[in-house]
Amino acid sequence: GTTAAQLAQRLGVSDRHLRRIFEAALGISPLQYLQTRRLLTAKQLLTDTAMPVTQVALASGFGSVRRFNAAFAQHYGLNPTRLRSAGTAPGTAHRGSVRLAYRPPFDAAALLAFFAQRQFEGVEWAQADDALTLRRTVRLSVGAQCVTGWLAARFDTQRHLVLLDTSESLHPVLPQVIARVRALLDLDADPTAINTALHGDFPTGDGLRVPGAFDGFELAVRAVLGQQITVAAARTLGQRLVERFGAPITTPWPQLHRLFPAPAVLAQAEGDALGQLGIVRQRQAAIVALAQAVASGQIALHPGADVAATTTALCQLPGIGDWTAHYIALRALRWPDAFPAGDVALHKALGVQGHKNPARAATERAAAWRPWRGYAVLRAWAGTGPMAPSPPSTLLNQ
Numbered sequence: 001g002t003t004a005a006q007l008a009q010r011l012g013v014s015d016r017h018l019r020r021i022f023e024a025a026l027g028i029s030p031l032q033y034l035q036t037r038r039l040l041t042a043k044q045l046l047t048d049t050a051m052p053v054t055q056v057a058l059a060s061g062f063g064s065v066r067r068f069n070a071a072f073a074q075h076y077g078l079n080p081t082r083l084r085s086a087g088t089a090p091g092t093a094h095r096g097s098v099r100l101a102y103r104p105p106f107d108a109a110a111l112l113a114f115f116a117q118r119q120f121e122g123v124e125w126a127q128a129d130d131a132l133t134l135r136r137t138v139r140l141s142v143g144a145q146c147v148t149g150w151l152a153a154r155f156d157t158q159r160h161l162v163l164l165d166t167s168e169s170l171h172p173v174l175p176q177v178i179a180r181v182r183a184l185l186d187l188d189a190d191p192t193a194i195n196t197a198l199h200g201d202f203p204t205g206d207g208l209r210v211p212g213a214f215d216g217f218e219l220a221v222r223a224v225l226g227q228q229i230t231v232a233a234a235r236t237l238g239q240r241l242v243e244r245f246g247a248p249i250t251t252p253w254p255q256l257h258r259l260f261p262a263p264a265v266l267a268q269a270e271g272d273a274l275g276q277l278g279i280v281r282q283r284q285a286a287i288v289a290l291a292q293a294v295a296s297g298q299i300a301l302h303p304g305a306d307v308a309a310t311t312t313a314l315c316q317l318p319g320i321g322d323w324t325a326h327y328i329a330l331r332a333l334r335w336p337d338a339f340p341a342g343d344v345a346l347h348k349a350l351g352v353q354g355h356k357n358p359a360r361a362a363t364e365r366a367a368a369w370r371p372w373r374g375y376a377v378l379r380a381w382a383g384t385g386p387m388a389p390s391p392p393s394t395l396l397n398q
Contacts, residue, residue: 002061004030012306038062039075041175046084048098051171053080059174098178100153100162102187107207108132108155110382111185114211117231118222120238122246122258132157134185136214137249138166139259142173148259150251153181162187167251183303183334184212189375194336197372198379205379216301216332217294218260223327224286224319225279240277245269266291286319293317303334330374339366339373349380 007030008018022030042060045051051059057068057080072080115126115134124136132155140147149167156163162185170177182188186209195206213219225241226234245261266287274284293299299313310333311325323340330338340346341363347353352361369376 002034004034007034010304034061035071036075039071041178042068042072042080043076043083044098045174046080049174051174053084055171056080059172061175098164098174100164100178100182100185100187102160102162102185103189103191104160105191105207106155106157106160106209108157110207111209111211112155118235118238120235120242120258120260122239122242122256123260125253125255135251135253135256137251137256137259138170138177138214139262140170140173140176140180142176145173147173148247148249150249150253150256151177151181153185180214184214186210186212194372194375197369198376201369202376202379202383205382208375208378208382210334210336210374210378211331212334213332215260216328217263217291219332220290220294220301220314220328221260221266221287223324223331224283224290227283227319227324237277237279241274241279244273244277263291263295267295282319286317289317290314290320301328301332303332305333307333307335307338330377336374337371339363339377341366343377346377346380349383 004018005015008015011018013021018030022028022033026033028036038061042056042062045056045059046053049056053068054065057065060068062068062071069079072078072083076083109128109132112126112128112132112134115124116128119126122137124134126135127133133152135150135152138147138149138151147169149169151167151170152165154163154165155161162181164178164181166174166177189209191206199206221241222234222238225237229237242258242260245265246258247261248257249259251257269288269291271281271284271288274287275281279287290299293313294301299310301310307329311322311329314320314325314328315322323342326338326340329335330340339362341359343362344353346362347358350362350365352358352365355361366373366376
């Protein structure tokens with residue numbers, strides 16, 4: 001599991017400063033916070049899944065079952081086996097079913113329609129009808145370990161839950177999978193705060209969420225492929241990329257049979273191979289440079305990454321400009337205030353396309369929406385078509 005020192009390093013602060021922040025805000029130490037998070041994760045896995053207690057202990061970040069049992073007994077006053085035998089585990093639990101709660105309103109159909117319009121055959125399968133389900137293949141790196149498998153997330157709108165199933169191969173990293181699914185589906189959004197800021201200008205968008213990304217690199221490649229072409233054309237290119245460079249995988253569904261190409265694989269891709277897929281030269285260079293930067297650790301594309309540093313680094317890569325960087329920040333970094341000021345569809349939605357400097361006019365108009373400009377952008381896109389962004393050529397590096 002994550003240590004307090006690792007958390008401080010990831011946040012770019014000293015251990016001492018991190019302790020001061022936690023004690024001032026929460027009244028506890030970082031170590032106590034991490035221990036509580038591990039216990040809450042363990043409790044959820046015990047009640048929502050049929051995972052063995054030993055596997056629950058390790059997946060929750062405890063180094064041993066003995067340490068897990070002691071911490072659990074101290075915190076809850078009973079051992080893990082007794083909690084499970086108390087009848088809290090649902091009879092339908094299998095393979096790692098987990099209940100993920102969210103706060104309404106939530107337009108699940110709109111979110112899944114967004115994914116369905118952009119899904120790459122073999123990697124992702126979204127159903128925006130009554131099924132309200134998203135299934136996809138998964139590659140997850142945790143330290144030196146690389147795990148592959150599949151997940152299925154189904155909305156239960158009556159109970160305001162997402163029911164998550166995963167392959168058994170993902171059980172050892174289930175907490176990480178849960179965190180990524182919550183980011184992918186934007187389950188942690190605070191609709192009350194967001195709607196308070198945006199309802200006046202976007203009265204019909206209260207249930208819209210920002211589509212996230214299970215994998216930041218995959219999202220970034222999608223953003224590059226989608227530059228200056230239609231959603232359908234970008235989807236075609238993405239499917240060709242997956243078929244050419246993605247590794248095969250077995251799942252319960254014929255629609256899912258490929259993993260999205262890993263950064264290390266695309267970092268070695270030759271221009272001719274990408275060109276044969278119909279990807280133009282500028283985007284070939286962008287994809288390879290992006291893959292090399294992510295594979296080497298130069299750029300990290302995950303929620304919590306430094307937004308300013310990451311967007312600056314992205315814009316230094318060939319073929320990636322401000323629009324693409326902000327789109328990646330919005331969906332992969334989960335930055336709620338991301339604002340692609342040069343977006344053409346956004347200009348149309350805000351009625352500033354006729355201004356001498358529409359990007360500046362859009363930025364001025366959006367000042368009142370901070371820190372939720374990203375959600376405002378999504379609502380603006382939804383009002384001008386199928387939520388399809390349009391990057392301006394003037395903002396793309398040549």
